[in-house]
Amino acid sequence: MATIVDIATEKALEVKNFEFTYAGADEPNIKKLTMPIAKHSITALIGPSGCGKTTLLRSFNRMHDLYPGNKYGGEILFKDRNILGSKEDLIKLRTQIGMIFQKPTAFPMSIFDNVAYGLRLQGLKNKTELQDRVEKALQDAAIWQEAKDRLRHDANGLSGGQQQRLCIARAIAVEPEVLLFDEPTSALDPISTAGIEELVVELRKRVSIIIVTHNMQQAARVSDYTGFMYLGELVELGRTEELFVTPKEKLTEEYITGKFG
């Protein structure tokens, strides 16, 4: 069984005996996984390729439902309800649990419209309120200074790092409670990466964050808790400073010291 540290604070999400099977697969990709996610903290998921960390991340906002035939098992509790239920309102769920992707995904529209997109989907039409919330989101995502003079310009004119911050602005504009980051800096240069990491740490005050990363240093730099996954199972979840210095599981130690991976 996995070694799981006690989470001192409240929990944002609770994964219980979670299983996930991709369409057409015989074996579940994630097996009987149990894991608490702390509120207003950053939880990093690390592990070798194919360990299921991205699969787990994409289960929190039911992204897998976009493709037919995928099967969930067990429970993921969010606000005391199991979000894996067939009656779950996915539209609402996804406004409460936002996501940032591996590559910047600016929509083919202006910077302003990108950030306003989620708000407009929720039916917000009032111009001044839209303006205020877009400005606030851009400020919170630390891109207001660069973007304020070209809000009406095509968002694809921004650099990669700026686009990724724009995507973060777009996600926080709808004020989600949880933000999922799927290797958000894998397509960025070191300077943009540092900017995004700083921003992630800053955002922790308002949202609970789960970040999947291939980069152990990144997990060590930004996160409060780190979960190490291997072959579809959680091996260890610990406080980041403890997990990287004194891992409880042998497998974790071998992975973070680079014996495999």
Place this chain on the structure above:
Amino acid sequence: MSAIIDKIFANATKFIAIGVLLLVAWIFTVLFEHSLESIEAFGFSFLTETKWAPNLEKFGALPAIYGSVVSTFLAMILAVPLAIGVAIFLSEIAHSKIKTPVGVSIELLAAIPSVIYGMWGLFYFVPIIRDIFGGIGISMLTAGIVLSIMILPFMAAVTRDAMNTTPDILKESAYALGGTKWDVVKDIIIPYAKAGIIGSFILALGRAIGETMAVTFVMGNVHKISADLTQPATSIPVTLANEFAEADSGLYYSSLFELSLLLLVISFTIISIAKFYFLRRKRIGQ
């Protein structure tokens, strides 16, 4: 030695490529040369004259131009929404088990020779139009409908391909903000694929305006401009297909050539516009 072979090869391909350009120029020259008599006789009024009377040696292209434009316009109005609907269904909504067979059959429909659409239109569609709208059934409306059915598969297939170029991660980003399927199609996929979609429409337009066999059967070749769509009419290619065999005078013959020159110029313009859109899309993709 190998350098020489390379040079010969390079020059041979260059020669062939230039040959294609020369061929187009040649066609254009021949058409122009044969049109000269008519151009000299009628000048610009060829384009504005509504009378086409071979027995009086009077030739005006306006009814044929009008017929080409109106039948193509009708075809586009009918086909565009359907093509978009089919494309959206195939790229976003259909289950993968349906996607492939339906997609392939639509591509097969695009390969049906146009003469078959014409025959089918004449024997099965003309009576239906006659029963519903009156008239003799051979009409502008029938031609527009048959044309729309003919260009629909091509438009749907190319539009679907354009929509399929939208990266999954972009669509997922919109879903992740709480978008519905309709939101994603309308706000992400269509804007992203816009250039390709418009390009496919224009290519289909080019095909419709030059289409001969499918409409020759159902249009009637009557050189009259009528606002009543249930009346028989004509178009440039329909006139050409029907009348070359009976062109007995030099001026008649030359006027038909001028019509074909006109058609060539129109088609060229349309294809150039389509290419412009496709090129633009490529530049964005890089």
